[in-house]
Structures are given as C-alpha cells and as structure tokens.
Amino acid sequence: MSIPTDLKYTKSHEWVKTEADGTVTVGITDHAQELLGDMVFVELPQVGDTFTQKQECAVAESVKAAADVYCPISGEVVEVNTPLVDSPENINQDAFNSWLFKLKPSNSDELGGLLDAEGYQTLLDSEEH
C-alpha cells in the first residue's frame, strides 16, 4: 500500500494528520496493522487526557499481540473514535482512515520532528534489512 503524502509519521508506526482547525488526528499505519494481524480490540484514551510525546496513550490488540500506541506529539485529547471500539477490523481494512483520537497539540514544534512519507518509507525499508 502506498504511504499517503499528506500525513506525518512516527518511528513507532503512528500516523498524524494536521486538521484545518489546528488539531491533529492520530492512527496507526498500514504497516503496523500488517505486522499485528487481525485486530481484536482497541483501547482508546479519554477526552481530556493529556499526554506527552512518546507516552503510551492507547492499545491496539490483535490475535497475535497487544501493542501500545505512543502519542506522536504532546497534547490534550479532544475527540476519540468511539465506533472503532466495536469494529477494530476497520484498522485492518483501511488503517489510514481508521483514526483513533484527535489531539490539541501543546507544542506544535514537535510536529516538525515527525517523519514525512518519504522518511517513513526509508524507515520501513531499513527495517526490512
């Protein structure tokens, strides 16, 4: 699957989309769902929770493993994708459109430190050896 160029990425396989209102939407990448396999549960943060960058903020559990999702940038959770809890398989079908939560960034500078699509592709290639 091609990596959308309008998103930013983390080394821990989260994607980040900057919205027009300044919030960011967070999900896990297609590569992450492929590694994890069939999704069984997702555990989302609560609206109002605040996280610092790289802090564990959600859990994605598949038939193979439970993986922590790390907060790509610091901020406060303003919305969570509640319907995803009942249909986590959406992540397998379309990871880049199955968002987990939206965040109001507390330090927008951190966005600059994330990978772009090309950088993320390079990361994936290096992980393949």
Add this chain to the structure above:
Amino acid sequence: MLIFEHARPGRRNYSQAPENAADTSGIPEQYLRKKQPLLPEVSEMDTVRHYTRLSQKNFSIDTEFYPLGSCTMKYNPRACNALAMLPQYIGRHPLAPEDTGQGFMACLHDLQEILKDVTGMAGISLAPMAGAQGELIGVMMIRAYHESRGDFERTEIIVPDAAHGTNPATAVMCGFKVVEIATDKKGNVDIDALKAAVGPQTAGLMLTNPSTLGVFEENVTEMSRIVHEAGGLLYYDGANLNAVLGKVKPGDMGFDVIHINLHKTFSTPHGGGGPGSAPVGVSKRLLPFIPIPFVKFENGQYDWVTEKEVPQTIGRLSAHMGNAGVLLRAYVYVRLLGRDGMHRIAEFATLNANYLMAELKKAGFEIAYPTRRASHEFIVTLKNVKEKTGITAMNLAKRLLDKGFHAPTTYFPILVPECLLIEPAETESKQTLDAFVTAMKEILAEIQEQPDLVKNAPHTMPLRKLDDVKAARELDLCWKPED
C-alpha cells in the same frame, strides 16, 4: 461437549462418592450450604468416556513430537511419576511432625544440594510454585538487597529485547522501571547499549541465557562485570537451562539469582496449567533474603528453616512446601540421570537442535541467525515465503498438525518476522527428527504446488481452522444450566 451437558438428574458416580455423609454438627448454621453445589450429575462410565475422549483429541507429549520452542516439552519419565506417587508421599500431611517425614525432607534437601551444585549458587529455595513466581521472588530479593543497604535510588531493571515477556512484567510488578536494550545482528545483547544504560539507578539486569533467539550470550561475563560495577545485580531466567545444564554454571557467569523451571529442564509434567515449580538459587549476598521454608540437615536430623534463622527473608510463598509432588518428581529425575546423565541433557538438547536446524536449512528453509550455532532451539523465518506466496508461519504451523506434529512456537520472539521457534528437546530420537524434517519438506513443496491446502489447514483435526478474532472478542468460558 461439556461434562455438564452429559448430566441427568440423579445419576451418580459411585467410585467418587463419600462413604459416609459428612458430619456438619460443629459448623454454625449460617455457614452451611442451603443448596447443593452445582456439580455435573453423571455416571462413572459417562465420566470415563468423556475424559478419555478429550484426552484423545489432545496433542500431547505422550502422543506426538512437540517442538514448542522456549517451552521444553520433553518426555516425562514414568518412573518419576511412579515413585513420587508412593502412598507414603501422597498420604503425608504437610503439617505432620518432622520426625515422621524424614524421608520426604531428605529428598528435598538432596534436591536443594543438587540444584546448588548444578547452578553454582550459594543457596536454593524450592518454594516458588511457577516460573512467574520464581521470577517475582528473584526480583523481590534484588529489591530487598538494595533496600537493606539503604539504597533506594535503584529504580530501574534492564531487560534485553530478546528476553521472555515475563521478565519486564516481573520488573514492573516489583515497582521497577524497565529499561529495554537492543540485540545486535548476531543475536547478542548490544554491549554499548548496556554500558549506556547502567548507572546508580540500576537495580539489576534480567537475562535469559541462552536467549529466546536460541543463541548463547557470547559476552555474558563482560555483561556481568558492567552491571556489577554499576552496583546492580544479575538475574538469570533459567527457562532455557537445559541447553547448558551440567556444562556451564550460572553462578560462574556471575549471576546473583536464578530461577529454574523444574517443569521444563527437570522434566516434570508441563502444560495445561502446570502445576509448575521454579526453585530459586541465590548468590552469597542474597542468602539473607531467600524465601522460606527450606530444609536443613543438622545433627543427623532434617528440619525446616524458617524466619527464625532467616529474619530478613522475603517470606513464604505458600502455606507449605511449594509444589511438593513436583519437587519429588524432579528429584527422582535427577537421581535417575546422575551426574553423567546431567551432562548428556545439554549435549543432546543442543545436538538435536543443531541437527534439525542443519537439515531444515538443507531442505530450503531460511534460518534467522544462520551464522550462529543453535543452543537448544533455533528460529526459522518464513518472511520471504510470505512475500512470494502469501503463506504465513501460522499456515505452516497448522499444516504440521495434519502431519501429526505439534506446531513449533509461532510469532515469538517478536524480533523475527513470520518466525517458528523450534525446540526438539533432548528426549527425541533421530528417527523422530527425520520424520519432522520430511513433513516440513512436504509442506514446502505443497506451498509451491497446492498453496490452498496449506492456507486452509488443518484438515484432519477435530476442529478446522478457528476464527481467532471471534474467539478473542466473544469469550465463552462459563457454563450455566438452562433454567
């Protein structure tokens, strides 16, 4: 079908029924049951048939080769069972006076001494009743040691990423922060990463050696020096001890505490939930914290050592002497082997693994760490097979069931994609290993010629391919009677 579903009102199983009605005269009224407990009312014959049928559906070490990596599913000799089940052992009450249990206590004392010798540790406690409990106790002792010295700054435990998943879990349960360090391309712990990770905050390092990658840690003494110089202690996860038993002593590698899985290395029954047993061995500096009770021999008499003699002990782990029946089986096992036999465990565990690895490599399978000699287990990766054909490690594992072999461990360690962790164990013959290689070769050919056959396996099992997702999401674990 559940045993409850065989039940019909009024059916009785007379061989299990009590001879007399219980005397409840001494029990206050409010504690007496008002209703009968919900037990299945089944006949003796139905019960026998039900459980026999279940056992026939089961893959077990008594019926099939079981190369489940990291689990050491080796044969449990019948002699160990027979001797540990002598009526004098089975009938012994745990609170019986010591002078009527000298034989039992002598066995435990002997086992302590033998484990001390084979691990090179200063003391052994047989009390922990599972691998996870042994681990917990080990790290609790590390914490107790630092605290007894007034050193409360040591808040971190270092765990390599090739460790057993229980290691970081144990550290967290004991209140420590886990610091993960990486593995290099050869499968060893990255020494520079270790050097960077240690400091005055380091309580200890937990190491599984040989690691879950199936290789012996080549720099173990260097690692032990680095951690000790930083003031930390070293924990040895003995899960893979059968690879080095009688050849290398963890005590000589510099470890301060070790747990030994009797249900793996010492061939006591394993799987289906145990019961496990995980004696802990400690170095001299951890002796004051060792869990009680254990057995001492003084003035011709075996006695329990309790908190009176070990006032700083971290305490008891159960009401009595751990899983005594399992300890007895392990004791018989080591006595049957003797000192020479103990050496042969490591020799055959590694020989079998390396033979199997070489044969599978010849057959065209990709080995994850091809430059390394296997310890007692090794990893095959189907990463390239999956890319070319879409067949996964799980597909191959299921197909092996059709061929009469238990599947190896799949998708662990998570460092290696599409992996099978294969541990033949030392009890298997060359003929069995060859038959396994033949089955693996057949599957490799099937992947090319009839991929759907592999993808939809198993075909011959009582149940076909399971819906893992449904099983995980819609747990159905409790039976309730229809009203």
